[in-house]
Amino acid sequence: MxxxxxxxxxxxxxxxxxxxxxxxxxxxxxxxxxxxxxxxxxxxxxxxxxxxxxxxxxxxxxxxxxxxxxxxVPEPCPVATVCGGCDFQHVRVPHQRELKRQVVAEQVRRLAGVEWEGQVEAVHPDDARWRTRMRYHRDENTTPSEWGLRQSRSHDIVALPEQGCLIAAAPLARVPANAPEGPAVMGALEGAEAVWVAPGDPRLIEVSAAHRRWSVRADGFWQVHPQAADTLVEAVLSGLHPRPGETALDLYCGVGLFAGALVDADVSVTGIEGSTTAVAQARRNVAGARFLAGDVARVLGPRDGRCRQGSPVPGRTDLVVLDPPRAGAGAAVMAQVMARAPRAVAYVACDPAALARDLATAAQGGYRVVSLRAFDLFPQTHHVECVAIVMPE
Known part of the structure; x- marks a missing residue:
């Protein structure tokens, strides 16, 4: 009540x-x-x-x-106030970044005791046509050719306006007539062409990032902004300064983006990821790394970081990259990371509150924030991506 x-x-x-x-x-x-x-x-x-x-x-x-x-400013999309896709269309783009800066600064100050005076960095394109992956829906209330997006905080569907979705890359702005049948469809950009699949379709597409070619599922996870992968890899590598011969853990590694960048820097990498499908792709994408499938906390082992006999996860490591889901890594994983005494940790976060909570845990383990960068990889929305670098006190 x-x-x-x-x-x-x-x-x-x-x-x-x-x-x-x-x-x-x-x-x-x-x-x-x-x-x-x-x-x-x-x-x-x-x-x-x-x-x-x-x-x-x-x-x-x-x-x-x-x-x-x-x-x-006037919203350029007529369904902006009801669709769940863009909640900042009414804000001037430069001010959108200022608002995100305020949120990041407030969250890390309040939850982690970190005073941050940085800026949210613009990444082109910073206003429209930036999404390289889209998911559209329809139900019994829509015609077979009428697709839409979820209403904010609802399962109701908002039909696409005639102009299509303005934040989608042009080939993904509307669903074509020959799209797969069913209540939902996924569109992914492969080069300049759109690939349309039903959710669960195992089709793979090829994307380029970080000086490599990557094989990823059309319905799977990949950064949706076209510059996101390169931007985040650069931020992670420039923060970690990997040295040839070092060891690294890539936690929540997905299809191997950061593992590949570290392998190319002559680092020995072990990646851990909950999705067996993503791990299978990571093994194909980055032959020079080792990948393990399973819950990250369970695969890492005890909270004190002690390596179980026969465990494939090293008991100590030089570097750690974390790219957890929106909920964050959590106290157990952060404790296991700190127990391995890495010289540097890169934490990639799509939620500043979850990031701040995990940074507070790192501080309890004797690690301090030496760098925090924020990127506007979700223009016209309240979302923001951060990369924090922590090192021992």
Missing amino acids: SDTPWRVGDLLHGVEVGPIAHGGHWVARHDGRVIFVRHALEGEIVDVRVTGLARRHAFGDAVTITRPSADR
Whole structure:
């Protein structure tokens, strides 16, 4: 039960919007209660439609802007306020990066005690046509030729406007008539051409990054911004400064992106990944590394880092790369990493809150942040990618 007197669907008039919060909301207070508002900007006066209730706060969407911010722009997409794909289309692109900077700085300060004064780095393209992978949906309420995207925080489908999706690469902006049958379809860019598959289709495509060719599933994970792989590899290598003959762990290694870059720097790499399919691709992509399939925490072993007899994972390592899912690596994995006494760790994160929590754990293990970079690899959305480098005190 919520402590607020509001109900979902209520319209709140004259709400003054406060600072941005993690997750693409702005914090506002109305009638003495907190409401997290989407599609707003700090300093605006807006009318808010309540969309959700929690015990101590509510969620809502700004539906009428009475006093707009100077950083507000017209959304170029007519479904921007309902589609879950882009929640920052109403913000000037340079200010989008400033907002992401504020979120990263606040999260690492509050959760990890790290004072960060960096900037979110622009990566071209920084406004539209940047997604190289798309997933479209349809259901019993849509015609066979009508595809759409999920509504924000819902399973409902928002039909694509006539112009298609503006953040998708041009060949992926609309679903072709000869797309696979079914309730969902995946589009992936291979070179300049779109490949369309049903989810679960094992088809492989070839992509180029980090001076290599990579074989990846068309429906699998690969960085969606065309410059993301190269950008993140550069940030990891420049932070770690790998030396020939060193050893490294690549945790949550996917299809082997960072392992390949480290192998090319004459480092001996062991990669660990939960997806057996991704591990099979990694073994083909990076023949010079060793890859293990399984839950990262379990494969690493005890929290103290002691190597079990016969374990294929080294008990000590020089370098570690972590690229965990949005929830982060967690305390157990971070403890296992620190116990191996690496001279440097690169943590790649798509969620600044999860990153900050894991950096706090690293600090408890005697490791400090020596570098933190943030990249705008998800333009028109609240998402931001970070690379943190930690080393022993």
